[in-house]
Amino acid sequence: MKVSAYNIYDEAIGCRKHFSFYPVVIVWVAFKTLFDVRFSDRGGAMQKQYIIRRFNPKDLDNVVKLNWVFLPENYPSFFFLENYTHWPEAFLVAESEGKIVGYVMCRVEEKYYRFSPIKLGHVLSIAVEKKHRRQGIATALMKGAEGGLVNTYGVDLVYLEVRISNEPAISLYKKLDYRVLGIMPKYYSDGEDGYLMVKPVSERADERFISAVLGYRVKSK
Numbered sequence: 001m002k003v004s005a006y007n008i009y010d011e012a013i014g015c016r017k018h019f020s021f022y023p024v025v026i027v028w029v030a031f032k033t034l035f036d037v038r039f040s041d042r043g044g045a046m047q048k049q050y051i052i053r054r055f056n057p058k059d060l061d062n063v064v065k066l067n068w069v070f071l072p073e074n075y076p077s078f079f080f081l082e083n084y085t086h087w088p089e090a091f092l093v094a095e096s097e098g099k100i101v102g103y104v105m106c107r108v109e110e111k112y113y114r115f116s117p118i119k120l121g122h123v124l125s126i127a128v129e130k131k132h133r134r135q136g137i138a139t140a141l142m143k144g145a146e147g148g149l150v151n152t153y154g155v156d157l158v159y160l161e162v163r164i165s166n167e168p169a170i171s172l173y174k175k176l177d178y179r180v181l182g183i184m185p186k187y188y189s190d191g192e193d194g195y196l197m198v199k200p201v202s203e204r205a206d207e208r209f210i211s212a213v214l215g216y217r218v219k220s221k
């Protein structure tokens with residue numbers, strides 16, 4: 001009998017005749033397992049499993065839920081929508097298998113420095129679902145949002161507040177070249193101090209610029 005690829009499959013499905021399909025299936029399953037592990041590892045995770053994209057209003061409930069579950073600082077739904085409406089390129093989500101597993105939301109603030117208008121990027125909130133952490137998702141979200149803040153909105157620096165006890169977040173931000181500008185005593189509603197962290201992203205954002213536009217908010221370290 002002449003065996004084509006088609007009738008090998010046909011016969012294996014029906015479990016009939018002489019050709020055994022099981023070795024092929026076993027080899028294929030073994031190959032798939034190895035292949036998937038490779039793409040589930042840290043290096044491949046961002047390419048294979050997670051999509052970083054702009055927030056869409058249909059993500060609102062999931063983002064609000066992540067915010068409530070993983071952060072003590074919570075906001076009403078309209079606040080998320082307001083930031084999205086004004087600065088959509090700086091509000092990103094991470095998606096895995098159709099599920100929202102992380103987000104970062106930023107806004108742009110306008111001020112004056114030496115009588116010229118300037119823009120500051122402010123990271124308002126970021127969270128990643130617990131079981132998806134240490135895969136580089138927050139890093140990818142932050143880099144994406146910074147890209148939007150710089151390239152679309154033309155900010156001179158990006159800044160954020162973080163609890164002084166939040167070591168994972170502080171470590172994340174330091175790795176992304178943010179530095180502690182100073183402490184904001186009792187910044188949080190439960191009385192915890194906050195660090196104000198800053199990253200200059202334009203040439204004019206030198207020490208003088210940073211201290212003029214943000215220095216008033218902090219006690220020096």
Ligand SMILES: CC(C)(COP(=O)(O)OP(=O)(O)OC[C@H]1O[C@@H](n2cnc3c(N)ncnc32)[C@H](O)[C@@H]1OP(=O)(O)O)[C@@H](O)C(=O)NCCC(=O)NCCS
Pocket residue numbers: 070071126127128129132133134135136137138139140161162163166167168169171172173175
């Ligand atoms: C902070 C948070 C967003 C980090 O998300 P993540 O996707 O796990 O971060 P990444 O995988 O991109 O980590 C990047 C770097 O951050 C640091 N980091 C992240 N989690 C850490 C942890 N638990 N302990 C120490 N360092 C940590 C590490 O330097 C890490 O790099 P490495 O994995 O190569 O060592 C996440 O822990 C979270 O959602 N926390 C709760 C919400 C929160 O605190 N938000 C910040 C408010 S200011």
